[in-house]
Amino acid sequence: MSDDFHMEISIPADNDGYILLQCPNCGTFFKATPSDIEDDGVLELFCPSCGLVGEDYITEDVLELAMAMAQNKAMDMIHEEFKKMERQFRKGPVTFKAGKRPKHEPENPIRSGIEALEIVSFPCCKRTAKVKPILSMTGCYCPFCGVKNYEVE
Ligand SMILES: [Zn+2]
Ligand SMILES: [Zn+2]
Structure with missing residues (x-):
């Protein structure tokens, strides 16, 4: 098998260029731009x-x-190996049929949804993020430095 197992998943950005993130601690959704995150x-x-x-x-x-x-890729790789075996054994006493390509799991595009988020700017870092409207009223932590902003615009 080739060890070239490489996958790239692109997370689609919304119309403003923000991608959706979810806090693993409290489950809150928020958005930030890839340029800020990276x-x-x-x-x-x-x-x-x-x-x-x-x-x-x-x-x-x-x-x-x-x-x-990952599952689809793995199945394809196994199928490729079977195909190779099929070719190898074509003339031998044993024949080998790879059969059809495996059916793929649906690769659902990621919804960039959760639209009810507002852009707030964090003066501490001069960066912006999208948060739930309630957070922009009660004050929220700057995603980039962790300082709590009570008056975000
Ligand atoms: Zn959280
Ligand atoms: Zn900050």
């Missing part, structure tokens, strides 16, 4: 709701997609 100055992401640093902010949608893609 910025070298941003080492950790803080949840705007609970203020904790999460291990990862991958939503269940992304996980499900990753699982489906």
Whole structure:
């Protein structure tokens, strides 16, 4: 088998260029731009709701997609091996049929939904994120430095 097992999952951004994240601690959805998330100055992401640093902010949608893609890829690789065996054994005393390509799990596109989020700007970091409207009223933690902003715009 080739060890070239590489997958890329692109998380679609919404119309404003924000991608959906979910806090692993409290389950709160929020959004940030990939350029902010991947910025070298941003080492950790803080949840705007609970203020904790999460291990990862991958939503269940992304996980499900990753699982489906991995499964499909694995089945394809096995199928390829069978195909090779089929060719190898074509003239021998044993014949081998690979059969049809395996059916794929549906790879559902990730919904970039959860639209009821408002863009707030964090003056501390000069960055923006999208959070639930209630958070922009009660004050929320800056996802990039963890400071609580009481008056965010
Ligand atoms: Zn949280
Ligand atoms: Zn900040």
